[in-house]
Amino acid sequence: MKMINWAVVGVLVLLPFFVANRIDAETQRRAMITELRYDAALDAAVDDAAQSLPINVNQAEEAQYESIKRMRVNKEEAIAAFYRTLYMNFGITDDPIAQGVLNRYIPAVAIIGYDGFYVYAEEEFTNASGETEMRPLWWAKKPYAYADALGNSLSFTLDDYVVAYEAVSRTWREGFRSELRQQTTIPLLRDPELFEQVRRSTIVSAIQNELAYRINRYNRYVSRHGISYTFTLPTISAEEWNNTINDVGVMAFVQGIPLGSKRYNNYALGGSRVLKKPVIIGAMKDGMKVYYRDTCSYPYPVEETFASEKAAAAKGYRPLSCVNRGG
Template identity: 70%
Template sequence: MYIPAIAVIGYDGFYVYAEEEWTGADGHTEQKPVWGAKKPYAYADSTGNSLSFTLDDFVLAYDAISRSWHEGLRADVGQQTNIALLKDAERFEQVRRSTIVRAIEDELAYRINKHNESVSRFGLSYTFTLPTISQEDWNNTVDDVGVLAFIQGIPMGGKFYNNYALGGSRLLKKPEIVGARKGSMKVYYRSTCGFTYPVEETFSSEKAAAQKGYMPLDCPVSPS
């Protein structure tokens, strides 16, 4: 009863784990914590355009003028549509972040209010509230997939214990190792080096490429 809500912040939407009440097949009222449906990071402007944001600049957009849907990176979709927000990278980032934070805050506030109604039936008089979350933590939330959990109202003498935890994770993809043919010589290098030699194989490590007879090729050094 001391955990009013848990939110999982996903790439293109979020889920909330909270108390729900419904009537079962036997006609009795049931109540227990369940996972809700995914809620998108949705935004609509004053001209009827709508956007569904993600944790980066990939976006699903509805262009009200052409009455068409478009999906892709902000810059690409901006060229395909009449949506002004997509043509301004800085404003897009501001709106994207504020939309995600507001969507999560509004849903959590609603769930916590519902939780207050629920626990009052069991005689728990503590009032659960949405805590003030630091801007740094919200920035982490908007940048990474993660979990946000609240615990409140645990009696500790004459006081109550309240806290929240935010755990984020980020997947960093290692550069792929390319095995290619440079003239008569077999060479390998990181895929980020920018070489255009004919590719023969790809590897997950330099060791694997060397074992197949490829020789290392250093990336060109950018002038300072």
């Protein structure tokens, strides 16, 4: 057989492989672009939800103590913003059927609050007509609760403010750890490093356990409605969890959307700290009352905090410049 004939045969044999590889590469490229678009849509939805947390919230209803991270949350406004932005970026703002399909791939949304968290997840119930339905709803607020071997109980927050029950005296106390450490016999309040370690692990475990429980319940519901995909709580790094519990925010999961030969799975975190006004610190400097923004860094003993410079000045504090201190 002539060389040209062998070449033709070779081309005919290899051509299907070249075409298949080309098609596969194009499919992967399109899937990657779609995945990036989904990522951007989810991130935008969570960010908008986080930015909506403080909307129309009456801060005057809060307890009369100051904390940089203390903030009431409007979870209804946040969840509305989440879905509104998500639908817009998926191009289904005016398509309720497509919205319903997309909702099936969102097993849970969590609001990380200052002294507890909320989970928004679907529940199965029987309606007035006797038919079984699934509808998303807010579950009861879960505190960041901890109990030690001595019978003491503590309810943590996103900073070192704590509500504590002392088993020996059978009394409740609340305040910042530094204030309570000399007032109680609770060992954890006397060790700042251990307190911080236990506080963080307690908050993360509480959120993880509740999300895993809600997602497992969701699996049972959707399996009876023809969805075979198994939803799971994704592996989230310790760094991500630390970022999550540093401030009030939103966490959302999207799982199982068909994407070529695989499924789209992702989660997103959004914090609301950027919306908060700077906190004014009132401190003592050489016996004189001074105030400065929390973006400054001074070693002076903190006396109290304020929402504005005017409030600090009204209490007799004098302004302290942040020049050369990053403020």
